[in-house]
Amino acid sequence: MAYTVGQVARVAGVTVRTLHHYDEIGLLSPSGRTPAGYRRYDDADLERLQLVLYYRELGFPLEEIAAIIDDPAADPAAHLRRQHELLTVRIKRLQEMVTAIEFAMEASKLNIPLTPEERFEVFGDFNPEEHEAEAEQRWGDTEAYRESNRRVSRYGKDDWLRIKAENEDWGRRMTEVLASGVPADSPEAMELAEEHRQIISRWFYECSYEVHTGLADMYMADERFTRHYENTAPGLAAYLNEAIHANAISRA
Amino acid sequence: MAYTVGQVARVAGVTVRTLHHYDEIGLLSPSGRTPAGYRRYDDADLERLQLVLYYRELGFPLEEIAAIIDDPAADPAAHLRRQHELLTVRIKRLQEMVTAIEFAMEASKLNIPLTPEERFEVFGDFNPEEHEAEAEQRWGDTEAYRESNRRVSRYGKDDWLRIKAENEDWGRRMTEVLASGVPADSPEAMELAEEHRQIISRWFYECSYEVHTGLADMYMADERFTRHYENTAPGLAAYLNEAIHANAISRA
DNA sequence: CTCCCGCCTGCCGCTACGTGAGGGTCAAGG
DNA sequence: CCTTGACCCTCACGTAGCGGCAGGCGGGAG
Structure with a gap:
């Protein structure tokens, strides 16, 4: 025909x-x-x-x-599998965008201004392996991350306000300690590092000392986080990193 | 800033x-x-x-x-809501495509050639709600499908040849039993139904009796599968369906 | 034979950028 | 103070995947 x-x-x-x-x-x-x-x-x-x-x-x-x-050396089943993978990847991506939007909606309800990092997290560097490595390092293991998402998804307005308040309070005291000139491995700084760990554990996921130091290193390695802390107070990123490490060692 | x-x-x-x-x-x-x-x-x-x-x-x-x-008549919150909506619609669309691909994969397992029309289905205009219901009925449970895909993705050429051989062998014996005139709820037919279930469990996904009967009903409801079995032997589709149901009941 | 629809081959236009070219700017270091 | 290197600027042309039109031939129904 x-x-x-x-x-x-x-x-x-x-x-x-x-x-x-x-x-x-x-x-x-x-x-x-x-x-x-x-x-x-x-x-x-x-x-x-x-x-x-x-x-x-x-x-x-x-x-x-x-x-x-x-390509003569390709069976149709392989193609299908490829398509399937591709599609699921896309769906995953879109679902990430959905959670990001939901986060933004929640934030806008509360009048919490989003940081640029938060705003573009879903678009930001999408180098797969780098991202994967980053996530690896950030969360240590993906179960923690899922745990975090599970908990976070249940938080309401009051919870978010409390988290924000706690975090800001901690940030203020951390900045004060930094400004006071005491070393990062002083009891005061280490106590605040410990408090940081506990805030994360309480609100997001079980944060062991090991995970915590990993997180601290990530704060240093990732320019976006470094800038965040540096904007709060110059030298804060490194100071916090050192305090977290000192705290982890002393408690081990 | x-x-x-x-x-x-x-x-x-x-x-x-x-x-x-x-x-x-x-x-x-x-x-x-x-x-x-x-x-x-x-x-x-x-x-x-x-x-x-x-x-x-x-x-x-x-x-x-x-x-x-x-558009001045749209506040930021409205944008977020709208994007949320659009995203979910797109996700749904992609999931439909995934279902279509999964169908194609299922068909290729059975060596059913797709008609042009079926291949165009992915992007053609098909009735969404009908499709939804069909997908529900077809796969029943998506976890099973993910499981199937996980396994299938690791199969090599040899595995496929074995699957094909097993499947053809089973088909031959099933046809013989049908031709012999014994009823669909006879031990012989039920044994072959059971074997069918185990082939699926072994190669694709944990196929419970419940899932198996669902699959059988799908074979009847979907003309494409019916045609496949009818081409093998007239009356085979209905016979297999009955045998699977009988087997499920007797083992329950 | 005519009419109109469908086919042909250029060829220019469009979107959403990529990719230099050629040249200023700014902070750090020698 | 001057250089270096990482940024920044403005043209300006290139690319993918077609859309759309012009100008001209083909073909079958009336």
Whole structure:
């Protein structure tokens, strides 16, 4: 069976121009032409077109689609698995955006101004392995993170206000201690480091000393967090980092 | 607080060029410039950028985004609500695509070739609620499906050949039993039904008797599966369905 | 034979940036 | 004080994936 461009376009739900384009770039050339130069598509062409559109829908660039389809050493099941993976990744991403939006909605209800980091967390550097490593380091293990999300999702307005108040109070006292000039491994600083750990444990997830030091290192390594603390008080990031380490060692 | 282009770009996960572009087209112009002509973004600009990026992620053209954001009759909370809605809709759509792919995977396990129409289903216009109900009925429980995919993703060529062989062997014996004229609730038929359940459990996902009967009903309800079994032997679909039910009841 | 619809091949336009080129700026270090 | 390197600026052209139009041929129904 042979079809003209228009017929193919109609059944496939694309425009004639699109088919011309696919012919131009060699992605889908009709198997023949009539004497007058009309394109003639046969069933095999249609099948190929289906594959093309399928992958296109999944967001593959046309060039890549050609590579995938023309790869002789690829079974269809592998393709399907790939699609499935791709889609679930996308869904995960969107769901992350949803939680971010929900967070923003909650914050806007409370008139809590969001920091830039919070605002763009979901867009921010999405280098997969780096992100993964960062998350690894940040949460130590993903169970803690899930735990955190479980708890957080149940917090209401009052809870958030209390968390905010506690955190600000702690920040104020930490800044004072820093300004007072006592070393980071002094009892005062270490006590505040311990308090920091307990705030996290109380509100978010079980924060062991090990996880806590990991967190502290992350504060230093990640520019976004460093800036946050540096904006509060110059030198605070390093000071807090040292205090947390000192505290963890002394309690071990 | 003021930020330079580079800082904004980093935290938002976009390139400097993108911010330049948004400035050019007036979608997001920084609130000020330094004497040297450097762009200076403040917190309000960041907030706007956040909105822009969310709508962009949702696939809106930039021009439209500008119109949406600049709509005076929409407060920030309204934007968040709207984005939340749009996101959930998109997630639903993607999940439908996942279901379609899972269907394709299921079909390929049985060596059922997909018709063109079925392949177009993914992006074609299909009735959403009907589809939802179908998916519910089809897979019953999504955890089973995730489990299946986890396992399947690790299978190599040899595994697939074994699965295929086992499946064909089972099909042959099932056909023989059907041809022999014994009723569907006979021990022989029920034994083969049980074997079918165990093949699924072994290779794909834990298939309880309940899930198994659900699957059997799906084989009957879905014309594509019915056709597959009917092509193997007339009456096989209904026979298998009955045998599976009988087996489930007798083992309960 | 004519009419109109469908096909053809250019070719320019559009979006949302990428990617330099060519050149100022700013803070730190020698 | 001057250099260095990381930023910043403004053109300006390039790219993907088509949309859309012009100008011209083909083909089957009346």
